[in-house]
Amino acid sequence: MVGPKKVIAAVVLGLISSLITCVQLNLAMFNMHFDYYKRRIDILRLLSMSDRRIAHHNQLKRAGKQPRPRRFWVRPGRVSDWWDNFVNQRMIEEERRENCRMSRRSLYKLADQLRPYIEGKTTIMRSPVDVVKQVAVTLYYLSDEGRLQKTANAFGLSRQAVSKIIRKVCKAITIHLGAKYITLPFTEEEVEGHVKSFHRLHGFPQCLGAVDGTHIEIRQPEYNSTDYIDKKGRHSTVLWMLLSSGQEATVMPECFQIPS
Numbered sequence: 066m067v068g069p070k071k072v073i074a075a076v077v078l079g080l081i082s083s084l085i086t087c088v089q090l091n092l093a094m095f096n097m098h099f100d101y102y103k104r105r106i107d108i109l110r111l112l113s114m115s116d117r118r119i120a121h122h123n124q125l126k127r128a129g130k131q132p133r134p135r136r137f138w139v140r141p142g143r144v145s146d147w148w149d150n151f152v153n154q155r156m157i158e159e160e161r162r163e164n165c166r167m168s169r170r171s172l173y174k175l176a177d178q179l180r181p182y183i184e185g186k187t188t189i190m191r192s193p194v195d196v197v198k199q200v201a202v203t204l205y206y207l208s209d210e211g212r213l214q215k216t217a218n219a220f221g222l223s224r225q226a227v228s229k230i231i232r233k234v235c236k237a238i239t240i241h242l243g244a245k246y247i248t249l250p251f252t253e254e255e256v257e258g259h260v261k262s263f264h265r266l267h268g269f270p271q272c273l274g275a276v277d278g279t280h281i282e283i284r285q286p287e288y289n290s291t292d293y294i295d296k297k298g299r300h301s302t303v304l305w306m307l308l309s310s311g312q313e314a315t316v317m318p319e320c321f322q323i324p325s
Contacts (some may be wrong), residue, residue: 094251101249105239145221148198165204176200182237194222194230202227203234259309274307 150156158168170221176197183200185193194202198220200226206216206227213224220227250256263272278300286293293300 090213096247097251103219143218143221143223145219147219147316148201150220151201164208166208167204172200172204173197179234179237180243182241183233194226199230199234206231262310274309276305276307278303278305280304 117156151161154169161169167175176199179200180196184196187193202216202220202222205219206213209215213227216222217224222230250259250273259273260271263274264270280295280299281304282299282301283293286299290300293302295301
């Protein structure tokens, strides 16, 4: 027969083991949260590239030089026929989805959510680019392997304007919509809910989601640049996406550290 002292000792050891497990889980969750927000800050820093232009202007000013004056706002002959057909609904739905990757209704809904953050002001020089057009420019650019010249020709804008619009819209999406639509399951209840839902809808047990990846082309890194060369000879990083049972996309936090 087991003595009371041994029973008490076993209970104490069990409590200590459970306490250590809880501490380790809390530390792991804290580190995951910390890494997630740290990498979000890194993404925002990459999107804020306009500071370099300001620094270049200040450098020219200190050197006593003047920046080259602008010859014209839009090159003569550059028209926006493709965008005009989109606005006037002279375009079939298949072509619209192929170029913007979403329906017309979704495009306008996304533009309404971004309007407070990307809408420009009308000045005595010229009117700003419409919010819907800015969002469409960004989607068109991202859906076509990032070709500034082709995007500029389709919307009747300059490449410089397209570049600024893309950075501004992507930054607004990351800051104001990222945390709203892209979330990670951080609790045990959330993980169990995703697993049960995936099993119920798709018949896969013990599955949290479907994982896929894609290559995002980047500038040549300063250090270990050869580690980022993909099979096409370009410098890129791998973006991993996790799709839950409800088709909710989640960006994996490790995606911005993995070379090609």
